[in-house]
Amino acid sequence: MNFTVDMGDLLLTSPLIALFIASLIPLTIKVLKGNIEQKPIATLTQALLGIIAAAGLLVSFGGEGNTAFNSVLVFDGITLWTGLIALAAGAGALILMFENPATRGTQFSELIFLTLSSILGMLILISALDLLMIFIGLEMMSLSLYLMIGMSHEQRLSKESAFKYFVLGSFASAIFLFGISFIFGSSGQTNILQLLESTVQLAQGNQLFLFGIVLVTVGFCFKVSIAPFHAWTPDVYQGAPTPHTAFMATAVKVVSFAAFLRIIAMKPLVGSESLFDILQWLAVITMLVGNTAAILQNNLKRMLAYSSIAHSGYLLVGLLAAGISNNGSFAASGVIFYLFAYSLMTIGSFALVSMMEKTEDHSLDVDDLAGFAKRRPALALCFSIFMLSLAGMPPSIGFFSKFYLFNAAIGEGLIWLAVWGVLNSVISVYYYLRPIVVMYMREGDADVSHAGHFATAITIIVTAALTLLLGVVSGPLLALVEASLV
Amino acid sequence: MILSTLVFLPVLFALILALWPQKNMIRPMALVFSLIHFAVGLIVFQDFDTSTAQLQFVEKHMWIEKFGIQYFLAMDGISFWLVQLTTFLAPLIILASWNSISEKVRGFHICFFILQSAMLGSFLAFDAILFYVFWELSLIPMYFIVGIWGGSRRIYATLKFFIYTMAGSVLMLVAIIYMMYLTQQAFGQMSSNLLDFYKLSIPFIGSDFFSMQTLLFFAFALAFAIKVPLFPLHTWLPDAHVEAPTPGSVVLAGVMLKMGTFCYMRWVLPLFPEASEYWAWIFIMLGVIGIIYGALVAMVQPDIKKLVAYSSVSHMGYIIIGLFVMNHQGLQGGLYQMLNHGISTGALFILIGMIYERTHSREISQYGGLASVLPNFTIFFFIITLSSIAVPLTNGFVGEFLILLGVYKASPWAAGFAVTGVVLGAAYMLWMFKRVFYGEKGPLVADEKHPLIDLNVREFVILVPFVIMVFVMGIFPNHFLKYSEASIDYLVKNKSSYQLTIKGEQ
């Protein structure tokens, strides 16, 4: 067993190292200054620089499909793209944290540290080729997240949501681990690359292996909130501080799906027809649950949470298409593009929610948006763009991402799922239009909490512009993603 | 470039309006813009070749390589007049909104121009995805127009409109994607080019409802049926019309509904020839029911606008039956009736808007004796009424006559039932006319405190073009029909092997 750590490994993992170092900088400075916070803007800058550095390194060294540390980590297209999305979403979330009443102020350095650590966990998760590494990445991501939510300035709901998230997360982790143990036990392997060689006959004959796969799948379904494993999502999204919600809804979801994709897209691993069938049904239920429940929500964040569940359902369709496809890269690129689009719209929407929160325990209802268009026409327009894009109206990116996703699904013969998906998007129109109705068509005096939301406002406008325009030029983008996935 | 200019000029206008600093200049600027747009639209007259069914003014660029999605705009005889109608109505609508839209003026005009763009795009797109983008995009500004500037139940109405229409069109998206895969099977390369779609021969088994062509046919037809709207999918229309502000109603009736019928001609009939022939009876039946049903329900409406809205259901029923009999007279008449309906119903909504501005009521029972108070208004209203009930030498007659003739050729019974619409149409319109304009003065008309003032210059300027069009189209229909003649002829004669080509290409 010859093994050395060489320069190549370090270069490949350099984004992770950079992120880790960046996460330590604000904390170190705080400790050196004698436990006194530096200016939040400085902390933010350091963190953003760290993210940019990580992204730069990821682009420079990753994406070629090289493995590091004896095939424990892989830096291929999925890693590259979802990593970039996660980093960008993390950056967006950081900007929101910087200006949200529930997160700014004291302990900002610690928060930044935890956020960057969470992103670090995500990068591990998406690059992991070993089930153990997947577990470690998952835990690093999640544990940081629990702590982040728990340390919100808001004391009641965020604590509750942190605790719920923690217990359920750990519960799901245990299931996930049990699944790993079955896989390990029945195949003697935890490395996905090596598993691939033996999975076909294992999946056919070995019930234990199949159960292991199911348990692992359930663990992922929990993370990406597929019904009926979704129940934590609305509560946690609502209770957590908005920037964290944005972070969860985007970065966490993106990387969980990426890891899920890595397992599912390896066709032999889910060679089981029955698992495939049940996942179809789960997708169906998820779309329906998310959309119908969202119709009745008044709380804006909760509504977006249910919408996030619904979008998980759509994404699962794409994932399944990728799973059965002989040409997995097409559907997979569709999924990744959808994740990108979804992150863009969701960060933007939550940014607006964040902007409107006046205190750390301000819970924003849809009706509180009344009259917003009159006071802040530009922001209202941006929010409308997000909502319409989430609903899949052309020419926004939301339409094109749905188009690619369902195109892949139809291409793989999952027509009924595509039909179900588009019908559900009709249901979703109802609740996506509601904020617009309230903003534009009702009298009221909604406004952003105060003027100092410069960075958030810029985030909103940038994401809105991208949401509106990137869809039209999405062809080359998608081609790029697809090319890197082969 | 002319078609791109035509489609995207309004977007440019909208941008200029969005950024223009002075608020009081918005209206005049919008008016000038719309006139410019109209003038640009007239350019195509010069080069349009009426002798061919081929596509003209083609603009074709690859958009999304992977799926063969193209930016493909083109015009042929079927879309020619609808494009003209769209640009023709615009300045009139802006003039009509002069008083009725009093707040958020800028926003209204931005919405309106984007709507223009979307509607023109869906008339001119020859790529399925491009078309779908425009088609769906047109919902958004309309949604805002009804929702923001509408009446008291505007939110209900606009949501109903949006969700109904969207519900229909999403299945079409699935069908489009499916057809893209069919092109991949057939030609090796995926494509959403409509011309490639035309080349497909999709298997059809009449007795099997789940045969591919039937399913695709219904996926498309449903989307358009809701837009038309075809009985029994029409209930969004009265609500949307009643709640919409005047200009919104005019666009809705004038152009948006035509998108549905137009798309039957552009998409459904040529793409699914066997299915549309096999299932034509359903559409003819629903169309006939729509004619009678719309007319009967219109008759008992207490609200003028709702009456006209239901009359739209009735009129659109004519168009549907005209299209589905698939002969020259039916199709030409259907196309002509689209224009007629745009003119006459558009004008009716404008007229109702004018009277609504004066009295703030649309209750028929509140009126009466208007003719002696507002004689000029009455004359215009009467002329448009005549057009609506298809009195000869007005535009309506030509359309209805051709449709009914075409329908009779194909299905005498359907024509027999449809003809009752001629009687009922006259009944509801004239009854309404009598109750509103004749008789003793109603409470609103006799109100001493708010004396009603007859048409002003602006309103004359709005109405005169309509009246001119009513008679020009009624007396010289050939000048209009000749533009679509070649295309219709091609459609009728090659319905099962419909393969349009691009002019100047082999």
Place this chain on the structure above:
Amino acid sequence: MTADAFLFWFLALSTVAGGVMVVSLTNPIYAALSLAFTMVSVAAVFVTLEAFFVAGVQLIVYAGAVMVLFVMVLMLFDLKHEVESFARGKVTGAIKLLAAGLLAGLLIGAILYSSSGELGSSAPQAAAQIDSTKTLGYRLFTQHIFAFEALGVLLLVIAVGVVALSRSKGGTHGKH
């Protein structure tokens, strides 16, 4: 009955009994103690499986550190004697029990079903019984070096995070 078998059944019994007590005892302190008992039993199970290093770690980390944490926290809370241990709701309770039972049944079924396959037959081989601790260390620092480092980072994160969490005070709006 061999010693092995006796030991297994004994340890299995004590493990399960400890588990049952954890989930059934009303007083959380007793539950914590039962958990400690279970963990010790599990450590013993590890020993029967010849995983001595891990057994030691189990004793130190779990039965030692983690249990102390639990007990400390329980002491901190100073809970009054609880009257009932289970959440309310008979129907849901039954469903929950049923779910857990079904899960157990399914998993056990799968295990037994699979035992006819290649796994059940593969008896432990003597050749593998080289110095497991050494192999373990070797594997840990070669194959799993990255995981090991990541674990270190994770622990750092936990340390900092837990401190931050415990120091967090609410209601800071208006202050920067």
Place this chain on the structure above:
Amino acid sequence: MVNTNVFLEIGLNHYLVLSTVLFCLGMIGVLLRKNAIVMLMSIELMLNAVNISFIAFGKYNSNIDGQIMVFFVMTIAAAEAAVGLALAVSIFKRFKEVNIRFFEHLKG
């Protein structure tokens, strides 16, 4: 003979069944106990169950990776316990209550 074999010849399955039973016991604890701390304990129980199966698999597969897994799982379980208890403490400070029934503000 089969019966006695089951009792006498201890094999992988025995350990796996033990693990499963323990896992489900932990699950019952999570599902049913109303005390938050005990729920955390139950989760530990589940993780321990997983550990048993890892070790058993490792032993019967002659694969040392099983123990490595356990090593990692244990560490992470400890970390989880720390986080969980920290959350529990902060919740207790805020609510003076660890009964799970009092944390139902977020719903619907």
Place this chain on the structure above:
Amino acid sequence: MSQTALMSILLASPLIGFLINGFRRKHHSANVSGIIASVAVFISFVAAVLFWLELQGMAPESRSILVNYGSWMNVESLSINFGFLVDPLSSLMILIITGVGFLIHVFSIGYMHHDKNVAKYFAYLNFFIFNMLILVLGDSLVTLFVGWEGVGLASYLLIGFWFTDKEKASAGMKAFITNRIGDAAFLIGMFIFFVSFGTLNIQELNALAPTVAESTWLGVATLGTLFLFIGATGKSAQIPLYVWLPDAMAGPTPVSALIHAATMVTAGVYLIIRMNPVFLAAPNTMMVIAIIGVLTVVLAASIGITQNDIKKVLAYSTVSQLGYMFLACGVGAFTAAFFHLMTHAFFKALMFLGSGSVIHAMHEEQDIRKMGGLKKYLPWTHLTFMMGWLAILGTPGFSGFFSKDEILWMSWHSPLGHWSLWALGALGATMTAFYMTRLMALTFWGKSRVPKEIHPHESSPIMLFPLVVLAILSVVGGYVGIPHVIGAILPGHPENILAGWLGNIVKPIPGITEADAAMEWTLMGVSVGLATISAFIAYTLYVNKQEAVQSFTNKIKPVYELVYKKYLVDELYFGYIINPLVRLSENIWAYIDVRFIDRCTYWAGDLMKGGGSFVRSLQNGNLQSYAMYIGLGLVLTLTFVMMR
């Protein structure tokens, strides 16, 4: 002058008049507006005369002038031109229209003197003339239909001229909608012809139709002509669509004279005459026409007996006389039909104008029970009206005698006729004599029952002039169509000029035999005798013994009431057709639209919301429930995987 230019003048003149008066409708001077309008019509009249002269100059076989203004609609095989045909038939018709029209315009100047919307009135009148000319001249059914609907429109506008009165506005609407029913049938008829013969050109249809033998009893020609006939019943007020005409008397009286007596209502008859070869090819239709016609004669005449409104009596008389024309058409006597159309135009226009003069004199009083003895106040009106009375009675020598008698004779003699048709026709003539005499008696003769405050006065010369002209025409108009039997005994043996003139237009009835002169004389004598007796009875009763009438009507009160209320046909239509339709509409709106389709929509929405609230109820905030869902999901998934 070229024919196109002449045609343009003919058509454009009233149109221009319409436009001029339409645009200066705010002006209140009756004289100026009236003169403009009258001149416009007079120019048309001159043009019509010129056309007639031109036709005169042609060989009898080639008497036709086609002016084509180009294509109107052209879709595939359908090709419709703005083509206008002047042939012996239409030339006479336009002469009547413009001639009588001109007279009525002139009369209107006086009659509408005080109305403040007089310009509008004359505009409408000119508009009517324009459309009537199109109807008559149109060379295809569609062009004809343009005028057909156009005159309906003009009629609608003129009936509702005093629209502030709700009743009058309703009458206009009723007229238009009833006509529309006929028009719808007309459209179907056109479609049938187009689909069968591929053309809508009347000339071509006339040539083509007889070549297609009817193989079944309801073949193409029968069906098409039947539908056209339904259209004609609408326009010409026959059973069952006659109900609008009496109500149409709400319009100004000259309008009634022009539109609802002389011209428009005869359009149906004109249509049938125009297409006589086609109709002759459909004997079944002919039978239906004859029966409907004769029934209308009797029905309308019986109602006419009981009416008290001077215009209503004339209106029912018009319906009845139109019935004669249809009877004539139905038995194939198209010449007779046209002859009666012409004479009727003269005497009925005369009587309407006369009644207008009376009404004018009586200050808008129309109830004949409040008149009587007007002879001395209105001598000229009385005199001219009496000419009309004599004409309609069929007094030998007057115009009505010739035309009506020819119809009655043909209904007996024609192979398409039947003795019962003659009998009913003669009965109608008897009743006609009765109610017209009654009208005369109650209005002009006997004791004056004029209310004290009204002082009747003779009308102005401008109104009397048309009366006189029409009176002369009523007297002498019949001499253009002297029947053969009468001509044979007259000095110089005058020929039937009209029959000669129309000879190339009107097809001979197939299988007609040589007339039996003795029989013809007998029948003529019988009908004249009956009419005379009946007129004498009426005279006696209404001039001298009104009490007897009163007691008699009291005796047969139920019957009288029924007839007086027009056999309750209006009530029947309203009660069994219109009101149920409105109720049906309200119900389908309320139940299908609102309660069903919308409900379904809501139901779908509620289903979604119900699903949502179910999901929400599961989302109860309890952590352990969530864990349970995970567990259950796990179990289900595993079970499913295991099962497969």
